[in-house]
Amino acid sequence: MMVYLLCLVLFCVGLYCVLMKRNIIKIIVGIIIMEFAVNLFFVLVAYRMEGRAPILSPDAEILNMVDPLPQALVLTSIVIGLATTAVLVAIAMRIYEKYGTFDITKIKELRG
Amino acid sequence: MIMTAHIIPLFVGISLAGAFITSLLGKKLKMLPDVTGSLTTFALLILSLLSVWVVNVHGILVYNVGAWKLPIGIALVLDGLTAFMLVTVNLVAFLISIYSINYMERFTSKWKFYTLFLLMVAGMNGVVVTGDMFNLFVFLEIASVASYALVAFGTERHELEAAFKYAVMSIVGSLFILLGIVFLYSYTSTLNMADMAHILAQKGTSNIILMVSVLFIMGFGLKAALVPFHAWLPDAHPSAPAPISAMLSGVLIKSLGIYALCRIFYNVIGISSSLSSILMVLGTLSMVIGVFLAIGQWDFKRLLAYHSISQVGYVILGIGLGTPLGIIGGLFHLFNHSVFKSLLFLNSGAVEYATGTRDLQKMGGLSKKMPVTGTTSLIASMSIAGIPPFNGFWSKLIIIIACVEAGRYGYAFWAVLASILTLASFMKVMKYAFFGTLKEKWAQVKEVPFFMKLSMSLLALISLIGGVLLVPAVKEVFLHKAAEVLVQGTQYAVMILGG
Numbered sequence: 001m002m003v004y005l006l007c008l009v010l011f012c013v014g015l016y017c018v019l020m021k022r023n024i025i026k027i028i029v030g031i032i033i034m035e036f037a038v039n040l041f042f043v044l045v046a047y048r049m050e051g052r053a054p055i056l057s058p059d060a061e062i063l064n065m066v067d068p069l070p071q072a073l074v075l076t077s078i079v080i081g082l083a084t085t086a087v088l089v090a091i092a093m094r095i096y097e098k099y100g101t102f103d104i105t106k107i108k109e110l111r112g
Numbered sequence: 113m114i115m116t117a118h119i120i121p122l123f124v125g126i127s128l129a130g131a132f133i134t135s136l137l138g139k140k141l142k143m144l145p146d147v148t149g150s151l152t153t154f155a156l157l158i159l160s161l162l163s164v165w166v167v168n169v170h171g172i173l174v175y176n177v178g179a180w181k182l183p184i185g186i187a188l189v190l191d192g193l194t195a196f197m198l199v200t201v202n203l204v205a206f207l208i209s210i211y212s213i214n215y216m217e218r219f220t221s222k223w224k225f226y227t228l229f230l231l232m233v234a235g236m237n238g239v240v241v242t243g244d245m246f247n248l249f250v251f252l253e254i255a256s257v258a259s260y261a262l263v264a265f266g267t268e269r270h271e272l273e274a275a276f277k278y279a280v281m282s283i284v285g286s287l288f289i290l291l292g293i294v295f296l297y298s299y300t301s302t303l304n305m306a307d308m309a310h311i312l313a314q315k316g317t318s319n320i321i322l323m324v325s326v327l328f329i330m331g332f333g334l335k336a337a338l339v340p341f342h343a344w345l346p347d348a349h350p351s352a353p354a355p356i357s358a359m360l361s362g363v364l365i366k367s368l369g370i371y372a373l374c375r376i377f378y379n380v381i382g383i384s385s386s387l388s389s390i391l392m393v394l395g396t397l398s399m400v401i402g403v404f405l406a407i408g409q410w411d412f413k414r415l416l417a418y419h420s421i422s423q424v425g426y427v428i429l430g431i432g433l434g435t436p437l438g439i440i441g442g443l444f445h446l447f448n449h450s451v452f453k454s455l456l457f458l459n460s461g462a463v464e465y466a467t468g469t470r471d472l473q474k475m476g477g478l479s480k481k482m483p484v485t486g487t488t489s490l491i492a493s494m495s496i497a498g499i500p501p502f503n504g505f506w507s508k509l510i511i512i513i514a515c516v517e518a519g520r521y522g523y524a525f526w527a528v529l530a531s532i533l534t535l536a537s538f539m540k541v542m543k544y545a546f547f548g549t550l551k552e553k554w555a556q557v558k559e560v561p562f563f564m565k566l567s568m569s570l571l572a573l574i575s576l577i578g579g580v581l582l583v584p585a586v587k588e589v590f591l592h593k594a595a596e597v598l599v600q601g602t603q604y605a606v607m608i609l610g611g
Contacts, residue, residue, distance in 0.1 A: 094272050
């Protein structure tokens with residue numbers, strides 16, 4: 001139970017970072033933290049107590065094995081996270097070129 | 113029977129192939145991006161019309177990717193609702209891609225535009241055809257990432273700011289969706305939507321389903337720009353190039369937001385009366401608040417963006433009612449809105465192309481200089497305001513009748529009120545932009561080039577004759593089949609797994 005709660009705490013740290021920080025780079029870091037919290041939670045969901053890798057071998061009898069599917073899905077999810085982070089960082093670089101600052105309180109020309 | 117199912121993966125495959133060819137050769141051959149963009153979307157349009165016919169002849173089709181048997185592998189599903197959404201997405205995508213032939217001349221590196229555009233179409237088609245939960249998330253992210261890049265396409269101050277805001281909010285929404293999928297997987301141990309619906313029906317309700325519903329309403333509500341989650345839309349949609357604004361407002365928020373929301377709530381989790389009232393309240397809030405915010409706007413595209421929020425509210429209200437008539441009204445309004453709202457955004461793009469401004473106060477009398485743009489935008493304005501005989505009138509009428517029939521007089525009142533306010537705000541647009549005296553500044557303004565005129569005229573024609581879809585014979589084939597899927601609810605599982 002403890003690990004799930006820690007996952008939730010990690011997610012909330014990321015969310016806090018996205019909502020409260022003024023620096024664009026810190027917001028991006030917050031998003032990455034949230035992504036990792038969700039990925040970690042996904043892997044934890046698949047874990048079984050005393051489980052082992054689900055590989056069939058003739059000599060060992062398998063009693064308890066972890067669920068392999070979420071691990072494959074998390075790989076996909078990490079790659080997607082990489083793509084979104086790359087786009088965000090590219091936009092952040094262009095914003096710095098145009099505005100000369102990373103402070104979002106100074107980047108607010110769109111109103112209404 | 114087996115062969116016809118092979119049509120389904122083509123919707124993703126053709127658009128990805130188009131994007132690949134464009135990115136590979138587009139830099140060298142100047143004409144190629146236009147050709148591949150238009151041909152690819154045209155092929156997709158033909159295929160999607162074909163899929164409507166296929167659904168009517170063969171019923172529901174399932175394609176198993178990699179020939180894995182049903183609950184294990186990824187399944188692609190073609191049913192009435194899917195065929196309906198495919199026609200909507202690909203029709204708008206085709207008309208927008210021929211519009212872009214002329215419009216995108218203003219930007220450098222057209223091939224990048226077409227590559228991203230086709231990737232976005234691939235993502236949207238994928239979201240619509242997939243029958244697998246995680247696959248839905250993957251396609252949703254493909255479409256979203258392409259759209260972040262497209263919003264920032266102009267790389268000026270405003271575009272970048274809007275794109276960053278949009279990207280951050282949309283990524284947070286995606287993470288909520290992923291978290292919801294994780295909870296559903298841990299509860300049911302399956303990812304296939306039909307299998308999931310089957311297991312959920314056996315296990316009954318629990319608190320986990322409640323939590324998943326909240327996560328999905330937050331996540332997909334953010335993608336669909338329902339009112340408490342709408343803040344990104346009025347920035348992102350106006351900042352993108354006009355064809356992309358049309359694409360985002362016309363189909364992206366619908367296939368990523370509304371379609372996914374309906375599919376999951378109706379066919380997988382199963383709609384309950386509390387969920388249905390949440391949807392109706394959110395829809396009414398978006399409808400009324402969107403239109404009130406729109407009235408005060410002077411930026412043409414920003415005004416249209418606020419109206420998107422309001423019209424999406426109508427769709428959600430209609431679908432949330434849950435009665436067969438309400439669902440037909442909601443889906444019909446979804447189709448109509450994607451036609452007339454993309455037309456309006458293309459009109460705003462044409463005005464910007466000719467005059468270089470989006471401020472309504474600086475325009476005036478443009479109808480004399482740009483007759484095609486003026487006429488088509490008059491048609492679209494009357495359509496969105498709900499004046500007979502244009503298509504917007506019929507769908508709003510059905511939604512209001514459905515509200516009254518279900519005894520929801522309050523919702524019907526708000527729907528009528530929002531419609532009147534929409535009319536008021538579009539009278540302002542027509543008065544300031546297209547009618548009145550021509551300002552001296554615009555004496556040299558010319559009408560836009562051929563392909564832009566062609567695409568706008570075709571869309572205007574569709575909004576003029578859109579009411580034909582309600583003729584019983586046509587309705588039976590197209591709208592009714594789509595509404596049937598939602599009405600049947602969790603029977604979906606039996607139909608997929610059994611067939």
